[in-house]
Amino acid sequence: xxxxxxxxxxxxxxxxxxxxxxxxxxxxxxxxxxxKKATINDVASLxxxxxxxxxxxxxxxxxxxxxxxxxxxxxxxxxxxRPDPQARGxxxxxxxxxxxxxxxxxxxxxxxxxxxxxxxLRGSGLDLVVHPCDRHADNFIEDxxxxxxxxxxxxxxxxxxxxxxxxxxxxxxxxxxxxIRVTARSGDRNDPPIHxxxxxxxxxxxxxxxxxxxxxxGHKRIAFIxxxxxxxxAHERRAGFxxxxxxxxxxxxxxxxxxxxxxxxxxxxxxxxxxxxANPPTAIIACNDQMAAGAYHAAYGLGLKIPEDVTIIxxxxxxxxTRIYPPLTTVRLPIRDMARTATETLMSGEMTEQTSIVFQxxxxxxxxxxxxxx
Amino acid sequence: xxxxxxxxxxxxxxxxxxxxxxxxxxxxxxxxxxxKKATINDVASLxxxxxxxxxxxxxxxxxxxxxxxxxxxxxxxxxxxRPDPQARGxxxxxxxxxxxxxxxxxxxxxxxxxxxxxxxLRGSGLDLVVHPCDRHADNFIEDxxxxxxxxxxxxxxxxxxxxxxxxxxxxxxxxxxxxIRVTARSGDRNDPPIHxxxxxxxxxxxxxxxxxxxxxxGHKRIAFIxxxxxxxxAHERRAGFxxxxxxxxxxxxxxxxxxxxxxxxxxxxxxxxxxxxANPPTAIIACNDQMAAGAYHAAYGLGLKIPEDVTIIxxxxxxxxTRIYPPLTTVRLPIRDMARTATETLMSGEMTEQTSIVFQxxxxxxxxxxxxxx
DNA sequence: TTGTAGGCGTTATCAG
DNA sequence: CTGATAACGCCTACAA
Numbered sequence: 001x002x003x004x005x006x007x008x009x010x011x012x013x014x015x016x017x018x019x020x021x022x023x024x025x026x027x028x029x030x031x032x033x034x035x036k037k038a039t040i041n042d043v044a045s046l047x048x049x050x051x052x053x054x055x056x057x058x059x060x061x062x063x064x065x066x067x068x069x070x071x072x073x074x075x076x077x078x079x080x081x082r083p084d085p086q087a088r089g090x091x092x093x094x095x096x097x098x099x100x101x102x103x104x105x106x107x108x109x110x111x112x113x114x115x116x117x118x119x120x121l122r123g124s125g126l127d128l129v130v131h132p133c134d135r136h137a138d139n140f141i142e143d144x145x146x147x148x149x150x151x152x153x154x155x156x157x158x159x160x161x162x163x164x165x166x167x168x169x170x171x172x173x174x175x176x177x178x179x180i181r182v183t184a185r186s187g188d189r190n191d192p193p194i195h196x197x198x199x200x201x202x203x204x205x206x207x208x209x210x211x212x213x214x215x216x217x218g219h220k221r222i223a224f225i226x227x228x229x230x231x232x233x234a235h236e237r238r239a240g241f242x243x244x245x246x247x248x249x250x251x252x253x254x255x256x257x258x259x260x261x262x263x264x265x266x267x268x269x270x271x272x273x274x275x276x277x278a279n280p281p282t283a284i285i286a287c288n289d290q291m292a293a294g295a296y297h298a299a300y301g302l303g304l305k306i307p308e309d310v311t312i313i314x315x316x317x318x319x320x321x322t323r324i325y326p327p328l329t330t331v332r333l334p335i336r337d338m339a340r341t342a343t344e345t346l347m348s349g350e351m352t353e354q355t356s357i358v359f360q361x362x363x364x365x366x367x368x369x370x371x372x373x374x
Numbered sequence: 375x376x377x378x379x380x381x382x383x384x385x386x387x388x389x390x391x392x393x394x395x396x397x398x399x400x401x402x403x404x405x406x407x408x409x410k411k412a413t414i415n416d417v418a419s420l421x422x423x424x425x426x427x428x429x430x431x432x433x434x435x436x437x438x439x440x441x442x443x444x445x446x447x448x449x450x451x452x453x454x455x456r457p458d459p460q461a462r463g464x465x466x467x468x469x470x471x472x473x474x475x476x477x478x479x480x481x482x483x484x485x486x487x488x489x490x491x492x493x494x495l496r497g498s499g500l501d502l503v504v505h506p507c508d509r510h511a512d513n514f515i516e517d518x519x520x521x522x523x524x525x526x527x528x529x530x531x532x533x534x535x536x537x538x539x540x541x542x543x544x545x546x547x548x549x550x551x552x553x554i555r556v557t558a559r560s561g562d563r564n565d566p567p568i569h570x571x572x573x574x575x576x577x578x579x580x581x582x583x584x585x586x587x588x589x590x591x592g593h594k595r596i597a598f599i600x601x602x603x604x605x606x607x608a609h610e611r612r613a614g615f616x617x618x619x620x621x622x623x624x625x626x627x628x629x630x631x632x633x634x635x636x637x638x639x640x641x642x643x644x645x646x647x648x649x650x651x652a653n654p655p656t657a658i659i660a661c662n663d664q665m666a667a668g669a670y671h672a673a674y675g676l677g678l679k680i681p682e683d684v685t686i687i688x689x690x691x692x693x694x695x696t697r698i699y700p701p702l703t704t705v706r707l708p709i710r711d712m713a714r715t716a717t718e719t720l721m722s723g724e725m726t727e728q729t730s731i732v733f734q735x736x737x738x739x740x741x742x743x744x745x746x747x748x
Numbered sequence: 749t750t751g752t753a754g755g756c757g758t759t760a761t762c763a764g
Numbered sequence: 765c766t767g768a769t770a771a772c773g774c775c776t777a778c779a780a
Contacts, residue, residue: 037523039757050767055759063765082524086469087757089460090772097503107485107693114504127525129471129501132492149411150456151501264697293697300699319481320697323638323667325674413773424751429775437749461773464756 038081047075058083085125095152096126098346101144102159103135106290108318109335113159113182116339124347126154135162141171148177155346157339160184161231169196180342180351184233185358197355199342203233203315204240206331206361210285210313211244213329213363218372219283219311223256225270225295227287231262237287237315237331256281260291267294268301275302275310282310282372289314289321289330292368296324307370317364326367333361412455421449432457459499469526470500472720475518476533477509480664482692483709487533487556490713498721500528509536515545522551529720531713534558535605543570554716554725558607559732571729573716577607577689578614580705580735584659584687585618587703587737592746593657593685597630599644599669601661605636611661611689611705630655634665641668642675649676649684656684656746663688663695663704666742670698681744691738700741707735 040058044051049072056064057072064072075081085096100117104110110132117128131147133140148156156179162168163181172179173195185200214222222245227234245251256277258270267286274281275298286292292314299310306312306326314321317332338359345351414432418425423446430438431446438446449455459470474491478484484506491502505521507514522530529552536542537555546553547569559574588596596619601608619625630651632644641660648655649672660666666688673684680686680700688695691706712733719725 040759041757051758052760052767053765056766059759065765068765082520084464084526084757085524086460086463086526087772088759090458090464090757090774091759093772095460107481110485111481115506118504118506125524127503127505127521129503130488130492131501132489146456147501150459150499152458152460290697297699320694323664323694324698325671415773425774426751426776427749430750433775439749442749458773461756462775464758464773465775467756 038079040081040083042079043072043075043081046079047072089152093152094154097129097151097153098126098155098157098343099129099131099148099151099153100157100159101131101133101147101162103133103162104159106316106318108320109316110159112335113157113339116336117157117343119336120340120343120347126347129153133162135165141167144168145171145175148175153177155179155343157342157346158182160233161228163198164232169194172196178346178349178351180346180355182338182342184231184236195353197345197351197353199338199345199357199359201333201338201359201361203236203331203333203361204243206333206363207237207240207315208244208247209363210329210331211241211246211250212248213244213365213369214283214285214311214313215245215248215250217283217311217369220250220372221253221256221279221281221283222250223258223274223281223284224252225258225260225267225274225284225286225291227291228261229259234262234287241285252285253281260287262288262290264290264294267291268297269294271295271298272301275299275304280310283313283369284310285313287315289316289318289328292328292330293320293324296328296368307368308373311369311372313369321364321366329366329369330364331361332364334359412453414455414457416453417446417449417455420453421446463526467526468528471503471525471527472500472529472531472717473503473505473522473525473527474531474533475505475507475521475536477507477536478533480690480692482694483690484533486709487531487713490710491531491717493710494714494717494721500721503527507536509539515541518542519545519549522549527551529553529717531716531720532556534607537572538606543568546570552720552723552725554720554729556712556716558605558610569727571719571725571727573712573719573731573733575707575712575733575735577610577705577707577735578617580707580737581611581614581689582618582621583737584703584705585615585620585624586622587618587739587743588657588659588685588687589619589622589624591657591685591743594624594746595627595630595653595655595657596624597632597648597655597658598626599632599634599641599648599658599660599665601665602635603633608636608661615659626659627655634661636662636664638664638668641665642671643668645669645672646675649673649678654684657687657743658684659687661689663690663692663702666702666704667694667698670702670742681742682747685743685746687743689735695738695740703740703743704738705735706738708733 040051040054043054054072057069089095102110121128133143156177158181160183163183179196181196181198183198183200184203256274258274260266260270271284271294284295286295292312295312299306304310314328314330317330321328321330341357414425414428417428428446431443463469476484495502507517532555534557537557553570555570555572557572557574558577630648632648634640634644645658645668648658658669660669666686669686673680678684688702688704691704695702695704715731
């Protein structure tokens with residue numbers, strides 16, 4: 001996976017106040033008047049240097065005499081030259097585009113990731129191409145291969161859950177395009193090692209805080225609605241909650257342990273079963289906010305009050321967490337920050353297979369959690 | 375705004391089972407074995423034709439003899455040649471990227487638009503570059519200009535509210551890049567005409583249905599929480615609701631007419647004021663779902679029940695509409711369909727300044743609306 | 749219908 | 765440090 005460092009994106013040089021000979025000044029005025037898109041040739045002839053020298057300036061080559069550089073930069077600023085990414089890309093065999101690839105149904109999550117990536121991309125001359133995909137489609141891998149190869153992406157960001165997909169990681173290894181994965185930390189499961197830089201979220205930390213929180217509120221009969229077990233995040237979150245409960249002498253009630261799949265409907269179904277049992281829980285932990293919202297519906301549908309009759313906790317701190325009533329106690333991940341860091345790491349070109357930056361999750365206490373009545 | 379039609383994106387030819395001479399077959403096998411990215415030159419030499427002929431096949435030029443075309447396509451399929459968008463773009467002076475430009479805080483809306491656009495782009499060889507922006511930033515216009523000019527976008531899709539921005543429309547007119555705007559129909563307001571193709575949503579139709587709906591439920595004391603008046607959509611929606619009420623002999627109670635700005639917090643504030651009045655409304659119309667969710671919070675905060683004590687209606691049918699309890703009666707816009715159509719229209723190249731495709735909104739009745747008690 | 753020469757705007761090579 | 769010349773992969777113009 002040895003990779004040449006990405007070419008440095010273009011950055012606008014500051015205009016200097018250097019003086020030009022009268023003739024050159026006129027030539028520049030002429031040029032500006034024509035209002036045509038400037039090319040490297042225009043800069044070269046106006047600056048009386050070769051294209052290659054201009055190219056060197058553009059790419060911050062150290063082997064340019066300072067005054068030559070200044071002169072070129074002056075012209076560039078004056079005529080408003082911007083190198084064409086297409087032409088540069090053709091020569092570099094690499095575009096000035098980052099690809100964001102995902103198969104994630106959570107709109108808020110995706111948009112936050114996009115925003116974070118764009119935060120870091122802004123002003124760099126790079127742009128973001130989004131590529132949702134369907135990991136269950138027959139051409140899943142081929143579709144992505146084509147996307148990356150055709151666009152000759154400068155970098156790729158993979159979001160969960162496909163960032164865990166073996167087939168995809170193999171593809172990335174083959175493609176020789178810088179990649180970074182965003183993923184939930186897979187603590188102690190013994191998967192084969194992954195040779196890709198990653199931004200990992202420590203889902204456990206915040207979940208454990210959730211366990212503490214429930215203990216502090218006096219809850220003893222605690223239910224759990226699991227996430228989709230196909231995703232590492234589901235295991236991580238569960239492990240986190242269990243750890244938090246265990247260190248307080250508590251546990252998930254074995255008879256109140258429901259499967260789920262991260263969907264709103266699964267949340268309704270699971271919570272309905274839980275709340276209809278003879279000895280219902282005083283608190284329900286849902287593996288994400290969507291299912292927590294489902295639990296609200298189940299509770300309200302049964303005429304229960306939140307948090308008086310049942311405490312509910314979620315995970316994600318998605319928009320929905322504050323929209324449902326009462327606002328949901330949940331665990332927040334710094335999504336946008338993660339995306340920023342992922343993008344910056346990718347841009348820096350200084351990452352290795354070992355690169356792994358961890359972000360901590362944390363509990364946000366809101367109105368859905370209350371004192372246990374029993 | 376005269377524009378040359380966009381070059382047709384590349385589409386994969388079907389592999390045929392044509393027979394090759396032994397030597398050519400070998401050459402192909404050799405090529406495939408080398409596993410290097412194929413170029414137009416490879417195809418040309420293997421097919422024993424000139425690059426230009428291959429180019430014609432790629433671009434579906436009619437002036438290629440059918441059997442020549444087949445032969446070239448056969449080679450293309452066999453060696454897996456895909457034309458390089460960068461090189462094509464350089465020659466065409468136009469990239470194979472569509473830009474989606476917006477300044478919209480609604481994640482669901484944005485993602486739906488992206489999905490719709492990508493639905494239509496899929497398999498076309500075009501990709502989508504997303505470009506959120508800040509219409510209040512100093513460099514708002516320049517930022518977008520640079521984005522479009524540098525990437526030489528093949529097309530641009532503008533979403534509301536910036537699709538209404540005069541400065542931006544002037545820029546687009548100047549830039550000579552195909553654009554399509556997505557916007558709320560501005561019925562009878564006498565703005566200067568807009569010279570850009572547009573996909574318009576008829577927000578009124580569904581809102582009027584909302585008025586009918588409230589009338590049918592016997593509501594008479596009806597409150598309104600307005601959207602941000604800076605957006606045409608706010609006026610359109612209001613006009614729609616008013617029309618629906620009026621044709622049933624009803625109106626928005628003059629003393630229950632609250633300003634708003636589409637934000638959740640504004641919804642809470644306005645609804646709180648409304649519900650605390652001496653003679654509160656039996657129904658509240660909110661200009662979007664976020665504010666409707668805010669109204670839920672206000673109602674619940676005051677110990678009221680929905681819909682027993684107050685009926686609430688929103689607009690958008692955003693995710694949140696089904697997550698809050700009870701599910702919200704709201705007006706749905708076919709966002710994704712609109713994005714698909716916008717994209718297809720842009721791809722077809724057959725649009726004019728006059729192009730204007732209207733999508734109807736419609737009422738979705740859910741649990742938040744009930745019979746008026748008074 | 750097909751091919752040749754040249755160009756799109758940039759960078760790589762390798763001399764000076 | 766700088767520059768001429770040849771790519772990069774494809775398309776347009778003009779010929780044949």
